[in-house]
Amino acid sequence: MQYVKEIVAFGPRPLGSANHRKVEDFILAHLKGGDVENDVFTANTPEGNLPVHNIIAKFPGTRDGVIVIASHYDTNYPLRNTSFVGANDGGSSSGLLLQFANQFRGKKLDGYSVWLVWDDAEEAIKPDGSGGLPREMPFEQDSLYGITHLRDKWQTDGSLKKIKAFLLADMIGDADLNVEHDANSTPWLEAVVYEAATRMGYQSHFFARTMEVDDDHIPFVKLGVPAADFIDFDYGYNNVYWHTTQDTVDKLSPKSLEIVGTTMLETIRILGEMQSLPPK
Numbered sequence: 001m002q003y004v005k006e007i008v009a010f011g012p013r014p015l016g017s018a019n020h021r022k023v024e025d026f027i028l029a030h031l032k033g034g035d036v037e038n039d040v041f042t043a044n045t046p047e048g049n050l051p052v053h054n055i056i057a058k059f060p061g062t063r064d065g066v067i068v069i070a071s072h073y074d075t076n077y078p079l080r081n082t083s084f085v086g087a088n089d090g091g092s093s094s095g096l097l098l099q100f101a102n103q104f105r106g107k108k109l110d111g112y113s114v115w116l117v118w119d120d121a122e123e124a125i126k127p128d129g130s131g132g133l134p135r136e137m138p139f140e141q142d143s144l145y146g147i148t149h150l151r152d153k154w155q156t157d158g159s160l161k162k163i164k165a166f167l168l169a170d171m172i173g174d175a176d177l178n179v180e181h182d183a184n185s186t187p188w189l190e191a192v193v194y195e196a197a198t199r200m201g202y203q204s205h206f207f208a209r210t211m212e213v214d215d216d217h218i219p220f221v222k223l224g225v226p227a228a229d230f231i232d233f234d235y236g237y238n239n240v241y242w243h244t245t246q247d248t249v250d251k252l253s254p255k256s257l258e259i260v261g262t263t264m265l266e267t268i269r270i271l272g273e274m275q276s277l278p279p280k
Ligand SMILES: [Zn+2]
Pocket: 076, 089, 123, 243
């Protein structure tokens, strides 16, 4: 939670902004001395060329294969000139991954290697219709710039075939935590997540509702990588805080971060003990 507060304290962090640069440096400083991959490129967007910086931290395990845990760290672009700070949307999951880095640092992990990904340019560049109007551009054409680029890069360099599972965290800090059962995620992996939550005693926070979530996992799902999205898409009554200036730290709870964090760690522990993982 302290990391979430520190990220949010930089203010709005849209692509191309000075604050975005500061949070990049903040994440990189946290990872200093470790095995870090940078994926830096220029995205061609409806608002012109914008700089994108994915940050990957790699932690080796005892088994052959990789589990990716991802979170986007950019904040909503259309709200860039407001006080929008994305405490939950961008902040919560990015802070959680910083704490994962502390957990994984300096020892060989039991099970698969873990690659933590702070991906960039997840948010759509054109307004997304959160005011009730249809969005200006189809979601697939105007978002997920960073993670799609990274997937393509990993496909080219051969990394993609090492990835056993892709776990995504997004909007996981809401004090009233209800992680969705995502119909776009991989069914067997969602079942493992629910098993992990149940073992931790947190199942009441999981899967009360089933919906199809469009998020950073989709480019990996499309290429057959098993994926699970940890997202609570009911942020405030009827998702009323989502993509508004009401997305502030006071709406979050450290307990929610703990529930998602613990369940993710238990999920990778279970995956590490499975004889083999289904391909998709
Ligand atoms: Zn968002």
